[in-house]
Amino acid sequence: MANHRVISEAINHNDNHHLSYSLLHGLSNNPPPPGFINQDGSSSFDYGELEEAMVLQAVKYRSDEAKPRGGATTLEMFPSWPIRTHQSLPTESSKSGGESSDSGSANFSGKAESQQLESPMSSKRNHNLMLQHRNNNKVNSSPTSGLPSTSRTPAPPKASEDKMKATTSGKLLDAKTLRRLAQNREAARKSRLRKKAYVQQLESSRIKLSQLEQELQRARSQGMFMGGCGPPGPNITSGAAMFNMEYGRWLEDDNRHISEIRTGLQAHLSDNDLRLIVDSYIAHFDEVFRLKAVGAKADVFHLIIGTWMSPAERCFIWMAGFRPSDSIKILVSQMDLLTEQQLMGIYGLQHSSQQAEEALSQGLEQLQQSLMDTLAASQVIDGMQQIAVALGKVSNLEGFIRQADNLRQQTVHQLRRILTVQQAARCFLVVGEYYGRLRALSSLWLSRPRETLISDETSCQTTMDLQMVQSSRNHFSNF
Amino acid sequence: MQYRTETRSSLSSYNKVNNMGMFPSDTLARVESMAAENAVVIFSVSTCCMCHAVKGLFRGMGVSPAVHELDLHPYGADIHRALLRLLGCSNGASTSPGGLPVVFIGGKMVGSMERVMASHINGSLVPLLKDAGALWL
Numbered sequence: 001m002a003n004h005r006v007i008s009e010a011i012n013h014n015d016n017h018h019l020s021y022s023l024l025h026g027l028s029n030n031p032p033p034p035g036f037i038n039q040d041g042s043s044s045f046d047y048g049e050l051e052e053a054m055v056l057q058a059v060k061y062r063s064d065e066a067k068p069r070g071g072a073t074t075l076e077m078f079p080s081w082p083i084r085t086h087q088s089l090p091t092e093s094s095k096s097g098g099e100s101s102d103s104g105s106a107n108f109s110g111k112a113e114s115q116q117l118e119s120p121m122s123s124k125r126n127h128n129l130m131l132q133h134r135n136n137n138k139v140n141s142s143p144t145s146g147l148p149s150t151s152r153t154p155a156p157p158k159a160s161e162d163k164m165k166a167t168t169s170g171k172l173l174d175a176k177t178l179r180r181l182a183q184n185r186e187a188a189r190k191s192r193l194r195k196k197a198y199v200q201q202l203e204s205s206r207i208k209l210s211q212l213e214q215e216l217q218r219a220r221s222q223g224m225f226m227g228g229c230g231p232p233g234p235n236i237t238s239g240a241a242m243f244n245m246e247y248g249r250w251l252e253d254d255n256r257h258i259s260e261i262r263t264g265l266q267a268h269l270s271d272n273d274l275r276l277i278v279d280s281y282i283a284h285f286d287e288v289f290r291l292k293a294v295g296a297k298a299d300v301f302h303l304i305i306g307t308w309m310s311p312a313e314r315c316f317i318w319m320a321g322f323r324p325s326d327s328i329k330i331l332v333s334q335m336d337l338l339t340e341q342q343l344m345g346i347y348g349l350q351h352s353s354q355q356a357e358e359a360l361s362q363g364l365e366q367l368q369q370s371l372m373d374t375l376a377a378s379q380v381i382d383g384m385q386q387i388a389v390a391l392g393k394v395s396n397l398e399g400f401i402r403q404a405d406n407l408r409q410q411t412v413h414q415l416r417r418i419l420t421v422q423q424a425a426r427c428f429l430v431v432g433e434y435y436g437r438l439r440a441l442s443s444l445w446l447s448r449p450r451e452t453l454i455s456d457e458t459s460c461q462t463t464m465d466l467q468m469v470q471s472s473r474n475h476f477s478n479f
Numbered sequence: 480m481q482y483r484t485e486t487r488s489s490l491s492s493y494n495k496v497n498n499m500g501m502f503p504s505d506t507l508a509r510v511e512s513m514a515a516e517n518a519v520v521i522f523s524v525s526t527c528c529m530c531h532a533v534k535g536l537f538r539g540m541g542v543s544p545a546v547h548e549l550d551l552h553p554y555g556a557d558i559h560r561a562l563l564r565l566l567g568c569s570n571g572a573s574t575s576p577g578g579l580p581v582v583f584i585g586g587k588m589v590g591s592m593e594r595v596m597a598s599h600i601n602g603s604l605v606p607l608l609k610d611a612g613a614l615w616l
Contacts, residue, residue, distance in 0.1 A: 358536075363533075363535065366532075367528035396527075396528055400528075400529070406597065407600065410597050411600060414600050417601070
C-alpha cells in the first residue's frame with residue numbers, strides 16, 4: 001500500500017509540475033480529436049497482472065506528457081469546473097469501490113483533496129482501484145476505463161457505462177454519476193463548439209479587415225471612386241494625392257459637361273446656346289491643364305507614371321497624357337459633313353501635331369540618355385556634384401510635361417477655330433465618349449470574375465466600381 | 480539687309496517700350512547680326528534637351544536652322560542675358576529653365592519652344608517659314 005501511495009504521489013507531483021504547462025498549452029491547443037481520447041479508453045487497457053497494469057499506467061502518464069495533454073486541455077480551459085464535479089466523484093466512486101475494500105477508498109479520498117486536476121485524479125483513482133481490486137480485474141477495468149474516457153470525451157461512452165452499470169450491480173449512485181458524467185460530456189462538447197465558432201468568426205473578420213484596409217487605401221489616395229484607377233504605391237506624396245483628388249473632381253465635371261453637350265445636340269439647340277456650352281467645355285479643358293501644371297510642379301514623376309489615369313488610358317499614355325494626334329484620328333473617323341477646307345485644316349493639324357510630338361519625344365529621349373550617362377559615370381567627379389547634375393536634369397522633366405500639355409491645349413483651341421459650333425459640339429462629344437468608354441473598359445476589366453482564391457476581393461471591387469459600370473452603360477449604349 | 484532693318488527696328492522698339500536702360504549696344508548688335516544671318520536662327524545650349532527638341536522640330540519639317548550654342552560661344556553669357564530680357568518683355572516666363580531655346584525666323588523673334596509649338600499648331604509657323612525662305616512648297 002505504502003509503495004503504491006508513494007508511486008501515485010510521485011506521479012501526482014509530476015502531473016502537478018506539468019499542470020502549469022498544460023494550462024498554458026491547453027488554451028492554445030485545439031481540442032483533441034476524439035480518436036486520441038479513445039486510446040485512454042477502455043480498449044487500450046490490458047487487465048492482466050498488477051505490474052502490467054502499473055507499467056501501463058506509467059506509460060499512460062508518459063504519453064500524456066508527450067502529447068499536448070489533449071484530454072486535460074479541454075477541461076483545463078475552464079479550470080474551475082473539474083474541481084466541483086470532481087470532488088464528489090472520487091467520494092462516490094470510492095464509495096462504490098469501497099464496497100470491496102475500505103482501505104482503498106480511504107486512501108483514495110485522502111488523495112482526492114490534494115488533487116487539483118481531474119485527469120491525473122481519475123488516472124490515479126483508476127490506479128488505486130486497480131490496485132485495490134486485484135481480484136476483480138475485469139470489474140475494475142471498466143470503471144478505470146469508463147471514468148477517464150467519459151471525463152475526456154463524449155465518445156465511446158455507452159459501452160463503458162454499460163459495463164460499469166453491469167459490474168457495479170446497478171446502484172443509484174451510479175445513475176447520479178452517470179448523469180454527472182453525461183453533463184460533463186455535454187459541457188465539454190458545447191465548449192468545443194463555441195471555441196470553433198469563435199475561431200471561425202475571428203478568421204472571417206480578419207479577411208474583412210484586410211479588404212477594408214485595401215479599400216481605404218485606394219479611397220484615400222484617389223479621393224473618389226472614379227474611372228477604376230489603379231491602386232497607389234505605399235509612398236504617395238501629398239502633391240500626388242492632391243492632384244488625384246483634383247483630377248477626380250475634374251473627371252466628374254467632365255462627365256457632366258459631356259452629358260450637357262449630348263442633351264444639347266439631341267435637343268437641336270441654336271448655335272448661340274450651343275456655343276455657350278462648347279465654350280464652357282473648352283474652359284473646363286483649360287482647367288485640367290492648369291491642374292496638371294500645378295501637379296507637375298509638385299510631383300512630376302507621379303504625373304509621368306500616370307497612376308491617376310485608368311489602366312486602359314495609361315496604356316496609351318504619352319508625356320503624362322493623351323496623344324493629341326490620336327484624338328484627331330478618333331475625330332476624323334467619326335466626323336462627317338466636313339467641308340474640304342475643314343478637312344484640310346484638320347489633316348494639317350494632325351500633321352503638325354505629329355511633328356511636334358515627335359520633336360518633344362526626341363527631346364525627352366535625349367534627356368533620358370543624358371540622365372543615364374550622368375548616373376552611370378564612374379566617380380571621376382565628386383559624387384555629390386554628380387547627384388546635383390542629375391537632379392538638374394530631372395528638373396527638366398517638368399518642362400517637357402508642360403510643353404506636352406501646351407500642345408494638347410493648343411490642339412483643342414485650334415479644333416474650335418476650324419469647326420463650326422455644331423461640329424465642335426459633336427467633336428467634343430465623340431472624343432469625350434471615347435475616353436469615357438476607355439475608362440469604363442478599365443473598370444470592367446478590373447472587376448471581371450477571376451478564379452483566384454480570394455473571390456471576396458473581386459466582389460469588393462465590383463461593388464466599388466458599380467457606379468462606374470452603371471455610368472458606363474451610357475457610354476456603351478452608343479456602341 | 481531686309482532682315483537687318485527689321486531686327487533693328489523691332490529691337491529698338493522693344494527698348495523704347497520697355498525701358499530697358501543699360502543695354503550694352505554691342506551685345507544687342509551682335510544678337511541682331513546673328514539673328515539676321517539666316518532664315519531660321521536658334522540660340523541654344525548644347526546640353527539642353529528642349530533645345531534638342533526644337534532643333535528636331537525644324538529639321539523634321541525640312542528646315543535647316545542656324546544654331547548658336549551659347550555655352551560654346553565666347554560671348555555666350557552676354558547674349559544669353561540679352562535674350563532673357565527680350566523674352567521677359569515679349570512673352571510670359573519661358574517654361575524651360577534658363578529661357579533657352581530662343582528662335583528667330585526671318586530676323587524676327589518668335590520666342591521659346593512654347594511659342595514655336597503654338598504657332599505651328601495654329602498654322603502660322605509654316606507661312607512664316609515660307610516667307611523667310613526657309614521652306615519651299
